[in-house]
Amino acid sequence: MKRKNLSIKTxxxxxxxxxxxxxxxxxxxxxxxxxNTNFDxxxxxxxxxxxxxxxxxxxxxxxxxxxxxxxxxxxxPWWSWVVVSGIVGFLIGLASKKINIEAGKFPVKNIILFNVxxxxxxAIGWFVIAPSLDIFIYVEPANKVYLQGLVAGGLxxxxxxxxxxxxxxxxxxxxxxxxxLTKDL
Amino acid sequence: MAVEMLSYIERKSPVxxxxxxxxxxxxxxxxxVAMLTYDTRVLLFLFLFSICVFIVSKVKLKEVAFVLLFIxxxxxxxxxxxxxxxxxxxxxxxGTSHVLVEISGRYTITIEQLFxxxxxxxxxxxxxxxxxxxxxxxxxxxxxxxxNRIGVSYRISYAVALALRYIPDIQRDFRTIALSQQARxxxxxRKEKLPRRIKNAASIIIPLILSSLDKIEMISNAMELRxxxxxxxxxxxRARPFQKIDILTLILFTLILLVSLYVTFHDGNRFYNPFS
Numbered sequence: 001m002k003r004k005n006l007s008i009k010t011x012x013x014x015x016x017x018x019x020x021x022x023x024x025x026x027x028x029x030x031x032x033x034x035x036n037t038n039f040d041x042x043x044x045x046x047x048x049x050x051x052x053x054x055x056x057x058x059x060x061x062x063x064x065x066x067x068x069x070x071x072x073x074x075x076x077p078w079w080s081w082v083v084v085s086g087i088v089g090f091l092i093g094l095a096s097k098k099i100n101i102e103a104g105k106f107p108v109k110n111i112i113l114f115n116v117x118x119x120x121x122x123a124i125g126w127f128v129i130a131p132s133l134d135i136f137i138y139v140e141p142a143n144k145v146y147l148q149g150l151v152a153g154g155l156x157x158x159x160x161x162x163x164x165x166x167x168x169x170x171x172x173x174x175x176x177x178x179x180x181l182t183k184d185l
Numbered sequence: 186m187a188v189e190m191l192s193y194i195e196r197k198s199p200v201x202x203x204x205x206x207x208x209x210x211x212x213x214x215x216x217x218v219a220m221l222t223y224d225t226r227v228l229l230f231l232f233l234f235s236i237c238v239f240i241v242s243k244v245k246l247k248e249v250a251f252v253l254l255f256i257x258x259x260x261x262x263x264x265x266x267x268x269x270x271x272x273x274x275x276x277x278x279x280g281t282s283h284v285l286v287e288i289s290g291r292y293t294i295t296i297e298q299l300f301x302x303x304x305x306x307x308x309x310x311x312x313x314x315x316x317x318x319x320x321x322x323x324x325x326x327x328x329x330x331x332x333n334r335i336g337v338s339y340r341i342s343y344a345v346a347l348a349l350r351y352i353p354d355i356q357r358d359f360r361t362i363a364l365s366q367q368a369r370x371x372x373x374x375r376k377e378k379l380p381r382r383i384k385n386a387a388s389i390i391i392p393l394i395l396s397s398l399d400k401i402e403m404i405s406n407a408m409e410l411r412x413x414x415x416x417x418x419x420x421x422x423r424a425r426p427f428q429k430i431d432i433l434t435l436i437l438f439t440l441i442l443l444v445s446l447y448v449t450f451h452d453g454n455r456f457y458n459p460f461s
Contacts (some may be wrong), residue, residue, distance in 0.1 A: 005340065005414060006340050006341075008405045008408050008409050008413055008414055009401065009402075009405040011340050011341075011343060011344050011347075011405075011408075011413075011414070012344075012347060012401050012404045012405040012408065013401050013405075014341070014344035014347075014348075015343070015344040015345070015346070015347025015348045015350075015351065015404075016347065016348070016351055016355075016397055016400055016401050016404070017397075017401075018344070018345070018348035019347070019348045019349075019351040019352045019354075019355045020355055020393070020394065020397050022348070022352055023352065023355045023356050023359050023393075024390065024393075027356075027359055028359075028373075028386055028389065028390055030373075030379070030382050030383060030386060039383060041386055041387075041390055044390075045390070045394060048394070060341065060344065064344065064345055064348055065348070068345075068348055068349070068352070071191070071316065071320055072190045072191045072192065072320060072352070073190055073191070073252075074252065074255060074256065074259075075191065075249075075252035075253070075255070075256050075313055075316060075317050075320075076256070076309075076312050076313050076316035076317070077316065079216070079220070137220045138305065138308065139223060139278070139305075139455075140267060140305070141267055141270050141271030141274045142271075143270050143271060144266055144267060144270035144271060147270070162383070163387060163390070166387065166391075167391070167394065170391060170395075171398075174395070
């Protein structure tokens with residue numbers, strides 16, 4: 001089979017992944033008490049999908065999932081943050097080659113690697129790109145959007161660190177380990 | 186379903202009759218203009234125009250009121266936050282300061298600040314009716330066909346169609362799992378303390394994700410069996426040919442785009458400054 005195009009499985013993963021991302025982002029959020037900032041579980045799921053299905057799936061799930069969630073539940077897509085969800089999914093997905101989750105193992109070394117990558121990626125996304133786009137498009141006060149980015153980004157990092165790691169280790173356990181079969185002599 | 190969401194509303198109106206492609210292109214033009222401009226005159230015109238389109242579309246205000254209320258609430262908080270964080274932002278942008286009410290220190294209310302915040306609000310108001318209209322007047326299947334038509338690969342368009350198709354299913358799965366976990370005493374609502382809530386949320390999310398991964402397997406097998414992705418192109422059941430009204434609408438929107446950009450940028454500044 002040619003690998004040039006997206007495989008059918010990746011396409012379906014993008015579709016279903018976006019739907020799950022939208023639902024989690026709407027229903028499985030836990031308010032922290034600070035207005036407009038939530039403990040948003042959908043980013044843990046995004047990290048899982050990015051590692052399992054690669055950067056293109058991760059990026060598109062972030063992009064499509066976030067745009068659909070905003071559109072159907074809140075009336076209008078918030079483009080500056082939608083774009084950042086896509087970038088975060090894509091960049092975390094780049095680590096999927098290094099963390100071969102299909103091998104059925106998620107050792108401490110990979111857990112650390114995964115978390116370092118997700119923290120760096122999300123720092124770039126939420127602390128730099130999202131507020132800058134907000135300032136460019138909506139000309140909102142700089143200190144306000146940077147604070148929003150800081151709080152939202154910090155929370156998302158925590159979500160991915162806790163929930164993303166948990167999901168990945170559960171997923172790894174559900175795969176058959178490579179080399180788990182022995183020859184019966 | 187307990188939670189309301191925006192979805193396609195079947196109706197006979199000129200807006201519904203436009204093809205999905207036209208509506209998608211118009212929506213993209215609209216979003217671009219609304220993002221780029223900060224000119225009050227352009228924003229006001231766009232706002233009034235979108236209200237007119239809304240009336241033509243025969244969508245009732247009642248049908249989308251829940252989203253509107255949410256957005257109004259959000260805008261109110263946002264406006265308050267802008268004022269708290271930067272009460273002199275307007276002075277910075279427009280370069281003058283007309284004091285309206287004297288309050289200690291930097292929280293003095295100026296006309297510039299009020300004008301700036303009205304503009305921010307107006308900017309959202311120009312996009313919201315357009316976005317809502319686009320969602321409620323475009324059939325989801327036709328939307329995927331339109332994405333393909335404007336150049337997005339059909340594989341990705343199909344992924345979007347799948348997402349739209351499965352959002353209600355996954356919402357139902359989520360509720361089923363949440364209810365069965367609640368029956369076991371695992372509660373995700375406000376009554377639990379925060380750390381416990383997060384842990385309980387995980388016990389709802391994990392089954393949902395694992396069942397969704399199974400779904401991916403099943404659907405991709407079914408699509409593979411039907412030969413999806415074998416050819417370079419694909420036809421869409423819902424795609425419709427262009428009509429005269431589509432071409433007219435597209436011309437009108439292109440004109441709006443050009444004129445708005447000209448009015449906004451001909452003085453070299455995104456803002457309309459009534460103070461100078």
